[in-house]
Amino acid sequence: MTQKQKLDFSKSIKSKIxxxxxxxxxxxxxxERLISGYNIEELAEKTTLIDSIYLLFKGELPNAIDSKLLNSLFISLINLGPRHPATRAAMTAGISKTRAEHLLPIGLMTLGGDKGGASEVELAYLFIQNSLDNSPNVLANELMEKQTDLHTHIAPGFGATYGDIDPILIRIANQLFNIKPESVIFKWCLKFINEIAKHNAGWLVSGLAAAVFLELKMGKRESVGLFQLACAPGLLAHAMEQTHRPITDMPLLEDENYVLKK
Amino acid sequence: MSSKNNENYPPTHYWDQRANKIETRIGKWTGGEDIIIRDKSLLNDLFDKVSYMRLHVLNITGRLISEELGKWLENNFMVMSYPDSRIWCNHIGALCGTMGTSPSAGTIAGTLGADSRVYGGAQSSMLALQFLAEALIDYQKGVSVIDIVEALPTKQGKPAIIGFARPINRKDERIEPHRVMSKRLGFDEGEYMQLANKVDHYVADKYKLGINIGGYMAAFLLDQGFNADESYRIKALCVNSGVMACYVENYAYPENSLLPLKCNDIDYLGAPKRSIKN
Known part of the structure; x- marks a missing residue:
């Protein structure tokens, strides 16, 4: 390192949290450990888990409505179902006796993708944020005109699930939006959803999460990780369940069902 | 099935077809016999005949690259993974060592850390490939190197040009050895490398920036016919060796041994101490 220009990076780690x-x-x-000024022991005694999560990211405790909204979203995402690719990845690790501490990271890493996963939450967040000044009806029709493929999302966070509208997400969205019915973001999204429904497209989980995180003014990057955090319990539970079963208790395709094409 | 309105099939036809069946062109293991990789027999055509790097590229791209290109990539991997625990990915590996994390998790955690747009050689070289691929199209249309560079967004008064700057602003010591290696292995500079050299000269003169290993490798791989996605995939694990080295050293120490921090070493910038209002 002689005769070298100094690296000149910061001398300390900085944090507001x-x-x-x-x-x-x-x-x-x-x-003593303080989160945004609050002693962690006092938080444990007087607040909820969801309020403490909100505090970590926003620096203040939420009001009752935002607390309910975030709590409802987190519960709605708590289990993406045993057929979801991220759950299946975690379950595959669980039944194949992967070390227990890896099961959740495996599920979360799989969930990170941009085809309906955490990366798409950021894209959906930006799509909604940048579209609010546009007519949802006009935009929906423009996007539907461009869409030619069954598998392509018409916009990040919006599209068909197995070729159809996801009915659970329609109901969850209504439930969430009723918590904050005056939200400009939710009103815009509902109009957009009603329009794309005419073309058999609806909410994707990434889009619904993005709408709520945008309404709560979480950052777009924070939304990626918060989505993973919300989905984590289900991934972990499904994976752990499989660790207690023998490795043969999950399908492994027979040779005749695994076809090598030339 | 690509059409959104195919009336000949039920709406779930695409998924019905794929249930309980995998059709692949990648590979198949037939227990007790052989393994097929991209139409080649692993045990008869590849094992003990090609290098691990050539097999790696075959798996990812379907191309069985030349011995020389395999050697080039293997040498390139050597300089993508310095065992210096200050480097971000290695620092993560070192911290995993102090935690007693498993070696697999330590490697993967550090390697994931290097999946960064500013360093690491995987995502960063993919971005450099994208830049150079688009730049050559413009250049061939008659856009000058100056206009190509000056059209880029800037950061701190300099063009934000992936592949031609480093987070630590020092000359990249790996470029010259790569130029020597490329020549020795018989690789001529193709049109992407020639353009990269022109960009390098311009940004060096005007901004004191310079081509880094990501930019150099991007130009080289483009000249060899690889695209940005293939580069990202080939290089995805390229830092793993240095990560593991730093993990190993720190695994031997008691917990909290790496750069221990006192409570007050963290610059706290948040709200002062307060109580929850009832």
Whole structure:
């Protein structure tokens, strides 16, 4: 490193989230841990998990409506179902005796993709945010005109699920939007959804999550991780369940069903 | 099935066809006999005949690349993975070592860390390939190198040009050895490399930037017929060796041994201490 220009990076880590107050006798040992100023023990006593998650990302505790909205979204995403690719990846790891601590990361990494996964949440967030000044009806029809493929989402976060409208997401969206019916974002989304429904397209889970995170003014990048966090319990539970079953208790295709094409 | 309105089939036809069956052109293991990889027998055509790197590229792209190109890539991997635990991906690997994380998780965590738009050689080289691929189209249409560079968005007064800057602003020591290696292995500079050299000269003169290994590799791989996605996939694990080296060293130490931080070493910038209002 002689004669080299200094690297000149910051000398310390900076954070607005957490302050640790050292013990009087050991500067490495935290005697108190504060989240945005609130002692973590007080948070544990007086708030909910969802409010503490909101606090971590926003720096303030939520009001009752936003708390209910985030809580309802997190419960709605808590289990994407045993057929979802991320759940299946985690279950495959579970039954094949992968180390237990890897099961959740495997599910979450699989969930990270941009075909209905966490990466699409950011794209959907931007799509909704950038479209709010446009007529949802006109935009929907323009996008539907361009769409020629059954598998292509008409816009990030919106499209068909197995060629059809996902009925569960329609009901969940209505449930969520009723919590905050005055939301400009939700009103726009509902108009857009009603229009694309004429073409057999509807909500994708990434789009619904994005709409709520945008309404809560979570950042677009934060929304990616919060989506993963919300989906995590179901991934983990399904994976753990499989660890208790023998490896033969999940299908492995016979040779005749695994066809090598030339 | 690509049409959204195919009246000859039920709406679920695409998925019905694929239930309980996998059709593949990639490979098949026939237990006790052989393994087919992209129409080749692993045990008869490849094993003990081609390098691991050539097999790696065959798996990913379907191309059985030349021995020289395999050697080039293998050498390139050598310089994508320095065992210096200050480098971000390696730092993650080192922290995994201090936590007693499994070696697989340590490798994957560090390697995931390098899936970054600013360093790491996988995503960053994919972005460099995208830039150079588009730049050559413009250049062949008559757009000058100056106009190509100046049309890019800027960051801190300099063009944000993936492949021609480093997060640590020092000359990339890997370029010259790569030029020597390329020549020794018989690779001429193709049209992408020639354009990359012109961009390098311009940004070096005007902005004190310069081609980095991502930019160099992007030009080389484009000249060899690879595209951006293939590059991303080939290079996805290229930092794993250095990550593991840093993991190993730190695994040997007690927990919290790597750059220990006192509570007050963190610059806290948030709200002051307060209580929840009832």
């Amino acid at each position: 957490c302050q640790e107050i050292p013990s009087d006798t050991n500067p490495y040992l935290a005697n």
